[in-house]
Amino acid sequence: MNWLTPLLLFVVTWLAVFASTQFAPVTGVLGVPLTFVPAMIVYAALTSHLWLTTALTIFAALALDSLSANRLGVSVLPLFAAGFLIHTRRQVILRDQAYAQFWLGFGTAVLVPLATLIVLSLGQRDPLHGWSTVWQLALNGVFNGVLCPACFALFDALRRTFDYQPVAESSFRPDRQIKRGRL
Amino acid sequence: MRSPQVGSNEVFKRAHYWTLGTVTVLTLLLLNLPPSAAGRLKLGVSSLFLPLFGLASTGQSFVDRASYALLTRGTLISELERLQQENEQLRLAATQARDSLAENLRLRAMLGWQPKLQWKRRPAHVVAREPTTWWRSVTIDFGTRDGALINQPIITNEGLVGRIRAVGPTHSEVALIGDPECGVAAIVAETRDTGIILEARSSAVGDGYVTFRTLQNSPSVMAGQQVLTSGLGGVFPKGIPVGEIADSRSMEGGLYTEARLRLAANLNRLEEVWVIVP
16 A cells, blocks of 8 residues: 555545535535445455554544534544554455445445434433434434445546556467577 | 454454544644634535535526516516506605604703614625524625624514624624524514523524513413514613513413414514615
């Protein structure tokens, strides 16, 4: 891994957090702001080192909290827990399979907000929740489930475009070359 | 003798424990920061997004200008005629309002009452919405350098939107009606029953309804009546339209009345708002 993958991950996460605060017509129709961050965390946890996953989850959580009415730091532990759990179990996850990516994206998008709600409920301010929360979680879950394979495809394409390419191996070996002499 | 595999596993596990411990300590530190320090840190992190806010508003104005170029001459002429008619009606209404205001001021002076304060409004754009589902808030491009202060009311031409919750140099965070931090003292225009607007039961902004609770049982509160700010509480000036009662019911064996209020301002379609400044 070189510097490019971490840089791309941070830039895309920065854009993803910003995108979560935009698209008013979509929010108006669906009644829920769509978040892109869980899919990013799943991708980072399955493909990157632990330090990068940790740094990315902290960055994403602080960025989300700074643009929302959350107390700063509320989202850190839930997002990190998701990234950490996926990272530690990634040897037993079929990470190249689209359905595995879908369910990881779905689960992360449902469980992270739930955990954040629990952390918030322990504080002084009681967050708004009700039956509509179930709909919001389900919608964000499906959205991130679909986004997760797309995220893998996007980053694979970016890496193919910008990263060092593996050297293609050839069957030709110079030491096996037949040198013909005079006799 | 330990195998190299066992040794590397231990190092791997130790790194995990260290990371877990560090993040837990960091979270506890952040959550226990004093509010002023947390606010400054939040402002610092959110400033990372200022270039994107600028880019988004530039893109929006570009799209607007491009859409103007697509309008046909016929559409523009019909719109001009409609605006001219509306302008004439508004001029007439303004003349009548000026007469009423002068009469009101004379009567107030005769009775020795204080003159009513006029609102001063400053325009602002909504640049970001709440990314979570459990708060109701938006961010506007109106900060301390424009004269923003905490608790300044935010309105649209239709009615009340909320109040400023936190301020930064260039942007402010607005708590919308229905958020737990935006209680509003209100009055029913027709019956003069006073009450408060409670936090929304649903976390969805899209439904456009909040709950209005009167201070005593008020059977005369009915669907279709207008609700305005009452001026009590000191945050919102008196007389800002809040919404219309959709339905009402008596609660707790007739102790008080609770009504569903359809908000006058569409909180989902907020683009331009007015900040009421002193």
